[in-house]
Amino acid sequence: MTDHKTRRQFLAEASLSLAGATALISGSEDRANAQAGPPTSMPGTPQTPTPGAPPAFGTSPEVGPEVSLATFAEAEKLVQAPLTQHDRAIVSGNWRRSMPALYERRTGPRKVALDDAAAPYSNWNPVVLGQSHGPETDLFVRSTIDPGPLPSTDAEIAFAPVTKLSLWIEKKQITSERLTKIYFDRIAKYDDKLRCVITLTPEIAIKQARQADREIAAGKYRGPLHGIPWGGKDLLDTAGIRTTYGAEFYKDRIPASDAAVVERLHAAGAVMIAKLSLGALALNDIWFGGQTMNPWLLEEGSSGSSAGPGAATAAGLVAFSIGSETEGSIVSPSMRCGVTGLRPTFGRVPRSGAMTLCWSLDKLGPMTRSVEDTMLVLQAISGPHPSDLASVRSHLEFDAKASVKGLRVGYFPKWMKEAPATEVDLNALAVVKKLGMEAVPVSLPDWPYGSLNIILFAEAAAAFEEQTLDHRVDQLKMQVPDAWPNTFRQARFLSAVDMVQADRLRRKVAYQMARVMGQVDLLLVPALRDEMLTISNFTGHPSLTLRAGFVQVAEARSDWAPDPEHPLPKFSPPRTVPYGITLVGRLFEEGIIARVGLAMEREFAVYQNNPPTFDG
Numbered sequence: 001m002t003d004h005k006t007r008r009q010f011l012a013e014a015s016l017s018l019a020g021a022t023a024l025i026s027g028s029e030d031r032a033n034a035q036a037g038p039p040t041s042m043p044g045t046p047q048t049p050t051p052g053a054p055p056a057f058g059t060s061p062e063v064g065p066e067v068s069l070a071t072f073a074e075a076e077k078l079v080q081a082p083l084t085q086h087d088r089a090i091v092s093g094n095w096r097r098s099m100p101a102l103y104e105r106r107t108g109p110r111k112v113a114l115d116d117a118a119a120p121y122s123n124w125n126p127v128v129l130g131q132s133h134g135p136e137t138d139l140f141v142r143s144t145i146d147p148g149p150l151p152s153t154d155a156e157i158a159f160a161p162v163t164k165l166s167l168w169i170e171k172k173q174i175t176s177e178r179l180t181k182i183y184f185d186r187i188a189k190y191d192d193k194l195r196c197v198i199t200l201t202p203e204i205a206i207k208q209a210r211q212a213d214r215e216i217a218a219g220k221y222r223g224p225l226h227g228i229p230w231g232g233k234d235l236l237d238t239a240g241i242r243t244t245y246g247a248e249f250y251k252d253r254i255p256a257s258d259a260a261v262v263e264r265l266h267a268a269g270a271v272m273i274a275k276l277s278l279g280a281l282a283l284n285d286i287w288f289g290g291q292t293m294n295p296w297l298l299e300e301g302s303s304g305s306s307a308g309p310g311a312a313t314a315a316g317l318v319a320f321s322i323g324s325e326t327e328g329s330i331v332s333p334s335m336r337c338g339v340t341g342l343r344p345t346f347g348r349v350p351r352s353g354a355m356t357l358c359w360s361l362d363k364l365g366p367m368t369r370s371v372e373d374t375m376l377v378l379q380a381i382s383g384p385h386p387s388d389l390a391s392v393r394s395h396l397e398f399d400a401k402a403s404v405k406g407l408r409v410g411y412f413p414k415w416m417k418e419a420p421a422t423e424v425d426l427n428a429l430a431v432v433k434k435l436g437m438e439a440v441p442v443s444l445p446d447w448p449y450g451s452l453n454i455i456l457f458a459e460a461a462a463a464f465e466e467q468t469l470d471h472r473v474d475q476l477k478m479q480v481p482d483a484w485p486n487t488f489r490q491a492r493f494l495s496a497v498d499m500v501q502a503d504r505l506r507r508k509v510a511y512q513m514a515r516v517m518g519q520v521d522l523l524l525v526p527a528l529r530d531e532m533l534t535i536s537n538f539t540g541h542p543s544l545t546l547r548a549g550f551v552q553v554a555e556a557r558s559d560w561a562p563d564p565e566h567p568l569p570k571f572s573p574p575r576t577v578p579y580g581i582t583l584v585g586r587l588f589e590e591g592i593i594a595r596v597g598l599a600m601e602r603e604f605a606v607y608q609n610n611p612p613t614f615d616g
Contacts, residue, residue: 072088198289208272233323297556303332314338331343341374350383404436447505447509
């Protein structure tokens with residue numbers, strides 16, 4: 001029978017054991033010193049080194065606060081790495097001469113400032129040995145569609161996909177200035193319900209729209225984004241326009257230059273109309289202005305952290321938006337708000353001028369109302385940038401007219417039979433077969449993939465170290481245990497050894513994904529399956545999330561941990577909301593998942609449904 005001790009008994013017995021161990025070791029040291037004779041110098045006394053003697057570890061001057069056996073006994077609980085009493089005594093006795101001296105940023109004098117642009121020297125490369133680097137040439141073929149006549153109502157125009165808007169603008173059936181004003185009017189009408197806009201940019205938008213109209217009238221058409229109004233997640237720097245990261249202490253931050261993605265959209269002739277909300281410092285959907293809401297169900301948040309891009313795109317307040325993802329921040333709001341989100345391969349789109357949360361995980365991508373729209377945007381923003389060391393040269397191959405027959409679509413049989421999968425996921429698998437593709441069962445080892453988040457938390461805590469230590473993060477609206485302030489503090493106690501081990505696990509996971517992706521052309525997965533969200537983000541694979549149907553919910557959904565003091569709203573009868581699927585592609589092969597997504601989108605025939613409250 002197990003002997004259960006109270007915490008008081010455990011601590012009392014532990015203290016007695018530690019005291020005994022200290023006395024025992026101390027006595028042994030006294031006897032050893034007596035046999036060896038008097039020391040040649042007192043500890044801490046400077047000595048002239050013998051010529052040719054190398055430096056040794058553990059010989060620095062003592063630094064930091066006093067520590068004891070008890071200090072380490074308690075610290076072992078945090079890192080779950082128990083020591084023997086003998087080892088603990090050696091560690092604690094030498095600690096102030098060995099490790100604290102390495103903490104120059106803690107102990108001072110802090111000779112080197114680590115500014116926001118200083119990325120870690122180690123650079124994550126998602127391509128493992130023997131794996132393809134994607135297409136060898138560029139190919140971009142748009143679908144051939146007749147957009148039809150310009151709709152008679154502003155709402156119908158606003159909800160049209162970029163594929164149609166671009167053709168109406170090119171054919172001069174509508175001006176960019178009129179389209180821009182339509183979206184500004186809708187923002188004025190609806191943003192109070194959604195709280196998805198942080199900053200409107202009317203001056204630059206009207207200027208860009210008028211310039212687009214002049215150029216198009218003169219026959220200088222730049223391409224499918226020319227004259228198209230868009231909004232960017234407010235972690236993209238915009239010259240002379242505030243970029244807040246959704247955080248209270250950055251409300252008045254005004255960058256001097258544009259992010260690389262913003263520059264490229266300007267060059268494509270797109271019209272920037274708004275900086276869109278994000279959960280503070282890129283977590284969930286609550287920012288200093290409140291919670292961004294789901295246009296389909298105003299009693300729940302839009303999910304995040306690309307909260308504003310998801311809500312604004314779904315409600316027809318922008319033609320398209322740019323979001324970002326570290327681990328789910330494009331996928332989740334795309335699911336919740338019923339939009340199409342493309343998370344590109346890590347390294348395809350530069351993050352220069354975007355807020356850093358996690359150097360080896362952050363990605364920027366489009367959020368739109370149709371599959372082909374995502375590719376129109378991706379084409380404009382792809383390519384390396386000198387200030388993003390992780391960005392690489394790559395080719396983009398997309399043919400909207402190519403057949404999908406014969407493509408191999410991998411799926412995980414077990415995942416399709418359990419939550420979070422629904423009938424919509426099973427129907428998507430049936431559609432795969434109906435379209436002439438081959439459904440191929442695949443598998444991954446049952447590994448602790450959640451352990452990879454040691455990397456995310458450590459990098460994020462490093463990115464916001466100063467803001468944590470000087471307590472600026474205390475100003476954030478959300479101070480619950482699963483919000484960033486608490487996570488940043490907890491991450492200080494993650495083991496550096498475990499960080500390296502997690503990185504080694506990451507490489508093994510990347511090889512497993514390379515094995516699976518070698519068997520198929522793409523994967524079909526339940527969009528919010530936690531393992532694949534983690535795996536594919538850490539391996540850098542691209543994903544496309546698109547609306548595939550509708551489900552009914554009897555309770556509001558939340559990104560936050562359950563809080564009994566603030567229960568979520570319940571609905572009777574249940575509410576109908578959009579539901580999506582996710583396609584995961586091989587590295588740098590966004591064109592394949594887009595081609596399949598386009599075929600499935602047509603078969604599902606639900607992407608043109610709009611949230612009723614915003615359809616007028």
